[in-house]
Amino acid sequence: MIKQKLLFLIGVFFAHPLIAQRVNFFEGQWEELLEEARQKDLKVYVGVFTPYCEPCEEMDQHVYNDKEVAVFYNEHFVSYKVDIHSEFGRFIASNYNVRSFPSHLYFSTSGKILHQAKGKLSPNVFLDKGEEALSPSFQLYTLRGKVEKGEELSFEEYLNYSLASYDIGVMDHATNDKLFTLLQPKNLEDKRVKSAVSQILFNSDVDSEAFRFFVRYKPLFADIYSPQKMNNIYKGLAKNTLSSSLKEKDVVSFEEKMDQLKKVMPNTIALRIAFSYEPRFFLSIGNEEKAFESIRKNFRYIQSKPNASELKKCNDWAWYYYQHSDKTEQLEEALKWVTFSISQKNSFNYLDTQAHLYYKLGRYQDSENVARLVQKHYEETGRDTKAISQLLTNIKIH
Known part of the structure; x- marks a missing residue:
């Protein structure tokens, strides 16, 4: 028992x-x-x-x-x-x-x-x-209901609403502006505030309260955020600001916004952003000459510490001018861009572009040498060889 x-x-x-x-x-x-x-x-x-x-x-x-x-x-x-x-x-x-x-x-x-x-x-x-x-002061939909009714929230409630919205992939720009009108520099000592502020800035443009706050207290941001985080903020601001200008195709608006960004960004970052966005904008409005001059001017500055996306962008611009230009000056510049990318990263995509540019410039032996390397690699890796084989056929004709 x-x-x-x-x-x-x-x-x-x-x-x-x-x-x-x-x-x-x-x-x-x-x-x-x-x-x-x-x-x-x-x-x-x-x-x-x-x-x-x-x-x-x-x-x-x-x-x-x-x-x-x-x-x-x-x-x-x-x-x-x-x-x-x-x-x-x-x-x-x-x-x-x-x-x-x-x-x-x-x-x-x-x-x-x-x-x-x-x-x-x-x-x-x-x-x-x-x-x-x-807790009602944290509940996303409770706070959203107050916002939709036009009720004013406390700073803490705006913060909670912003973080909860971002957590499900929603960015309420109007409410975020309200948060930044109440934000004080001392609030940035709080971990949750720092997180919300960096997220909002990354998703904002130059017309936002977030950007105005950033401009006003920029030295403070450099003290509390890592260089990588600051770079991400700059990239986000640029993307959100300039993408809308690409759609609007308004030259004055684009140049004004680019100037606003350049004033708050470190020069090296501003030049890199210009290298990416200025040519895209000018090409979108059909101004190929201005796009070319922008690439050539900014290419000089990105060569010191290029990242992978910039090397790819050099190749992209080079390929664009291979396809759309017959001007020797532009083709020779394009060859410089892609050759620089190859010097930093021996990519067969870049070599493919180089082979085509050699051909268009009449450097047939150089074109054939590179094209054969590319063709061999494509065959070994199972990639489509149609375009590079056609290039080799065209070289034989000459």
Whole structure:
């Protein structure tokens, strides 16, 4: 008898920790789940997954099984798993813009969406998201509702809304502007503020409050962000600002915006951005001469420390002028650009361009020598040899 009691107690001791080791998922219909949540006065967590999704499997194995996660979610939520291919999964996807997996949605007991996150999350981050879902000042959809009603938020609420929006891939520029009108330099000491500010700047243009704040306190940014982070901010600002000008094809607007960027950027970065965007803009409005002069002028400055994208851009510009120009001056310059790229990275794509430029400049032996190397490599790697073989045929004719 004593032995049986002892075995029973041991069984109970080990059984309860095992139950708490995993998030308990409700099985049943949505309305039944909401009724369960109402009876227990708990929020609802919905994990959206798709079959053959490795991050989903990792969440299942390493996060839902985490003891601390299990205790927290079982205490505060009725949890539910949804296959995106099910009828309810399709409803979730269309209503809440679910495009990546796993996704995490949090609802009230009435089925009202409160909060959302996406991706494979670590146990600590998953706990953070759960805690946010319990607090109205952090809930994405609660804050969005206030914004849509025209209510003013506190600085903390704007910050929370910005971070939560970005977390699901949404950038609310108007609300971000509100955040920056309240932002003070001292706020940048906060880790969450630093994260939000860098994200917003990367997705802003020169007409934003974020950019104006950046210009006003630029020395402070250089102190608190790494050089790599600053470079990313500059690239994001340039892309967002100049991409719109490429669509508008307004010369005055483009040059004004380029000047604004150049005033706040280190000279080396400004020149690299000009090397990428100025030719694209002038080519888009049909001004090939100005595009060529821009490439030639800025090419001199990128040769000191070129990155991989700039080497590719040299090749791209060289190929463009091979295809569109018969002017010897332009073709010789284009040959310089691609030859420089080859000197930094012996790419067969670059050699292909070089062979074609040699041919167009009448340097047939040079063209053949390079083209044969390219052809051999393409044959060995299973790439299409049609174009390079045609070049070799054209060389023989001459």
